[in-house]
Amino acid sequence: MSLDLALALSSAKPAGSRPYFMDPEVERVLNILMATVQELAVTRERLDTLERLLEAKGVVAQSEIERFEPTKDQAAERGLWMQEYLNRVLRTLQQEAEAMQTKGDLASEEVALEVSRADA
Amino acid sequence: MDGSPDLKNAGPAQSYSGPPDYRVVGRHGVFPETSHDEIARFNFLAHMNRHLSTRIMPAVKTAWERRAGPAFETRESRAPKDRHEVRKALLQDPYYQAWSALRRATMEQRQQAGRWIALRQAEILSAKVDGLTKAGDRLELDPALPIPRYVSAVDHHCMPGSYHREVFPGDVSGAANYDSGIFATTGGALGRFSDGGGHAVVKWVRKTLPDFRPHRILDIGANLGQNVLPIAQAFPDAEVIALDVGAPMLRYGAARAKSLGVENVRFVQGDGSDLSRWANGSFDWVQTTMTLHELSLTSIKAIFAETFRVLSHGGIVLHVEQPQYAADMPLFEQAMRDWDAFYNNEPFWSTMHELDLDGFMVEAGFDRAKLIHDGVTAVVDKDVFPDAADDEGEDYGRKAAWHVIGAVK
């Protein structure tokens, strides 16, 4: 019950209309970005807690993390992960590039008319 | 003790000057539980606020001096005549826009983070508060009390639900959100229990009026009582009334006080502009702390008049607030201080800070020769918290350094 309340209401808008300082579209993206920046800091703090606990328990020393050198295979796996990651994050630029190279790309709305015509 | 060696000059802590980790926050019986990541979110927000005020805001002044100001003078062939013209000119400047957008976003994120914490345990908190306040006479609510228009029209400091709304009967999540988040908003500058203002007032009274032995104290707009508890603790023989219009704040505040072992405060729902339940001369001390700026012109006048009436002869009134916009305060500073008025839902802030409060006090009946003016800074545990008294920086309206304006009747 409380969790439902939190999901429904934690991001509620305060009474009073919101000022925008930039184009609302730009500020919207900034707002989402800053929330993401915050969550990255949260993850970083959690990781830091984990590393310190592991060190305190004698499992992994922080210096081992600093000096860690991946094997060739590990480096390749990590490199692939990085490539996959960037592809995913920068999806929109790849699609813009493909669009520039495409001629006569139709919108679905146009095709909708076309395929609905009796003589199609 | 956290197990680190006792070498005061050894590690990074020695030269560190940022906000303390949230985990030093003062917890009481109804303080919401916080997970690792919820704390990390508050840590981020405290640092974000500090970054905005120390790293980004100074350049807003540069933008004004080099860009927005000269552009205004070129356009209008004159200097700006008031702070509103300065603010409107700043609104055109991309740096002010970026700073403003980030400051607003940070405020909204702070509300979101605190609301998540409070709402996800809202029923548990409500039950705890109920358990601590059911018995006894430390809480007195008046469900019929009208909520003033200036409280309900916009939610102050972008806090959804303001001081008075409940999500279900008996809900205190608004108060728990407020209480848990102040530390992040202020970077701990108000101390463990966000009560550095109250301690500052006590210190001021002890120093300025060493023989003052108050018996009955009224705090108007006491909220959840964070700054009135130090007063009650400093004068344990006094009976203290914490007055507010918001029932959830009072319920939470009464439970909080109970769990902290402060017994001489009664949390009463009422409006400071009508103290008719108390006879003339009922109190020897009336206090408001950071409350005047959240009123309206009519209510501030009514509150001053009622304050005069309920004070006994020789009694004192003290209002703690951010400084007024005096004629010698640069228009740029006034415009920056006005930010919260217009962009952080503090609609009376701007007007309040230009009022002739002395004149209002005299109109209410106080003797001009017995008015009080002074300055105080938050009193905090300096080992853990940044001290506003040592802070050369300016946060235009948010620094833990205030003016005291008051009077002896």
Ligand SMILES: C[S@@+](CC[C@H](N)C(=O)[O-])C[C@H]1O[C@@H](n2cnc3c(N)ncnc32)[C@H](O)[C@@H]1O
């Ligand atoms: C910013 S808070 C005060 C903070 C608190 N005094 C402190 O020391 O942290 C303003 C409070 O004033 C209350 N308030 C506003 N108008 C009031 C009135 N006319 N009478 C009593 N309380 C009022 C609000 O409900 C709110 O809790």
